[in-house]
Amino acid sequence: MGQEPVIAIDHVSHYFGRGRLRKQILFQVCETIYPGEIVIMTGPSGSGKTTLLTLIGALRSTQEGSLQVLGQQLYRASRNQLVPVRRNIGYIFQAHNLLHSLTARQNVQMSLDLHSKIEAGSARQRSQQMLEAVGLGEWVNSYPHHLSGGQKQRVAIARALVSRPKIVLADEPTAALDKHSGREVVELMQSLAKQQGCTILIVTHDNRILDVADRIIQMEDGHLSSKALS
């Protein structure tokens, strides 16, 4: 492709447990993901998808192999080296993890507060605009318990994208949603990400959203393979 990869995974293995209970979960996984790609990872429950996603997200330590994310080697990286990588990643999880005591806007703005260079007034304005972009302009001051499942997930998307991350990692983003809202949510992620030029990696069991991907990869028993787009 002639471009630097955003994510370069080279013979990454991962183990849980110690001693006799030590169990290998990922086996020499290799994969390269380029800027702007939307990649969907599918595969059976327990095959290691979330484990790989959290390794890429620098949320757990790489034990074996080489894992480069945004040019930073994560294997043996120091805490200080991980912080800038995490700041450039937007995370969207199945349980949207919104704070119930904060309004939709405050939940979104929280993610900008981590970027100390953005001053409060502009953080507020950007959060508001992002909520408008996900169709929640009228719900900016609502608390999560007044929002539907789909609306909460849209707040989580606004929160993940407001800081214009270079990578979005989403774990089962549609699991709690009905067919219509699930589709809406991924199409929204797709269009916002294309506008911002970011790379998206989605883990899903949801066959209804496979067509948003540029590429589908399949995890099976800790082994990753490519899957032809039908």
Ligand SMILES: Nc1ncnc2c1ncn2[C@@H]1O[C@H](COP(=O)(O)OP(=O)(O)OP(=O)(O)O)[C@@H](O)[C@H]1O
């Ligand atoms: N912290 C942990 N300690 C021990 N084993 C774990 C831990 N986290 C995950 N596992 C095990 O690792 C394997 C892979 O789990 P992982 O969550 O990565 O699978 P998955 O493909 O994402 O599954 P699902 O689709 O059900 O979310 C499973 O057998 C799981 O039980």
